Amino acid sequence: MILHGYWRSGTSYRTRIALNLKGLTYDQAAVDLRTGQQKSDAYLAHNPQGLVPALEMNDGTVLTQSPxxxxWLEEQYPQAPLLPSEAVARAQVRAMAAVVGCDIHPLNNLRVLKAIKGLGADEAATSQWIGQWIHDGFAALEVLVARHGKGWCYGDQPTLADCYLVPQIYSARRFNIDLSAYPHLLAIEARAEQHPAFMAAHPDQQPDADPA
Ligand SMILES: N[C@@H](CCC(=O)N[C@@H](CS)C(=O)NCC(=O)O)C(=O)O
Known part of the structure; x- marks a missing residue:
């Protein structure tokens, strides 16, 4: 498999975590979002939406949209399940993932930030916008993790919810968001820093990492 992605992209990061948790090997093809490579003809052939990630299978089939x-990974590779066995628990894990995937990340994505800047938002207004959606979602997740977590977002094993949360915390740090109000989320971040699947998925560990 080839993961087309970008080292600092949260959606690529969450996909790498899931692949690693399942013990799958994959190659990576870097799509440089800074230079607009996601809009190149070559990449648009993989994903007409011009967004990362895209997962190319060995037979050439390409999957898009990280959720x-x-x-698909969960269905195809049931080992190291990312969802609990019970239906209500699965819905609760998916709900936590959706707080990030539907209600935080899309509002702070590169193209959305470019759009609000294009409408006249300056740096301060853009930072306020970013912080608003992160705090809104993290406040709810803090309650949900306190309710359901026993070391991870839900229970004592990493689930889909952790695949979404950890990259969003990384992104919040890049945006200098004060996370002190979220001790349960910070405990998961600390745990992920010690977990091999999360460590290997970290942006700084990727072949295209360019922290300069
Ligand atoms: N819902 C999509 C969102 C993908 C997405 O927004 N990817 C970002 C990187 S995290 C991207 O490619 N941005 C490029 C751009 O905005 O031009 C998914 O989860 O795959």
Whole structure:
């Protein structure tokens, strides 16, 4: 498999975590978002939406949209399950993932930030916008993790929810968001820093990492 992605992209990061948790090997093809490579003809052939990630299978089939990719991985590779066995618990894990995937990340994505800047938002207004959606979602997740977590977002094993949360915390740190109000989320971040699948998925560990 080839993961087309970008080292600092949260959606690529969440996909790498899921692949690693399942013990799958994959190659990576870097799509440089800074230079607009996601809009190149070559990449648009993989994903007409011009967004990363895309997962190319060995037979050439390409999957897009990280939620669909993660659900496919879960169905195709049931080892190290990312979802609990009970239906209500599965819905609760998916709900936690959706707080990030539907209600935080899309509002702070590169193209959305470019759009609000294009409408006249300056740096301060853009930072306020970013912080608003992160705090809104993290406040709810803090309650949910306190309720359901026993070391991870849900229970004592990493689930889909952790695949989404950890990259969003990384992104919040890049945006200098004060996370002190979220001790349960910070405990998961600390745990992920010690977990091999999360460590290997970290942006700084990727072949295209360019922290300069
Ligand atoms: N819902 C999509 C969102 C993908 C997405 O927004 N990817 C970002 C990187 S995290 C991207 O490619 N941004 C490029 C751009 O905005 O031009 C998914 O989960 O795969």
């Amino acid at each position: 669909a990719i993660l659900e």
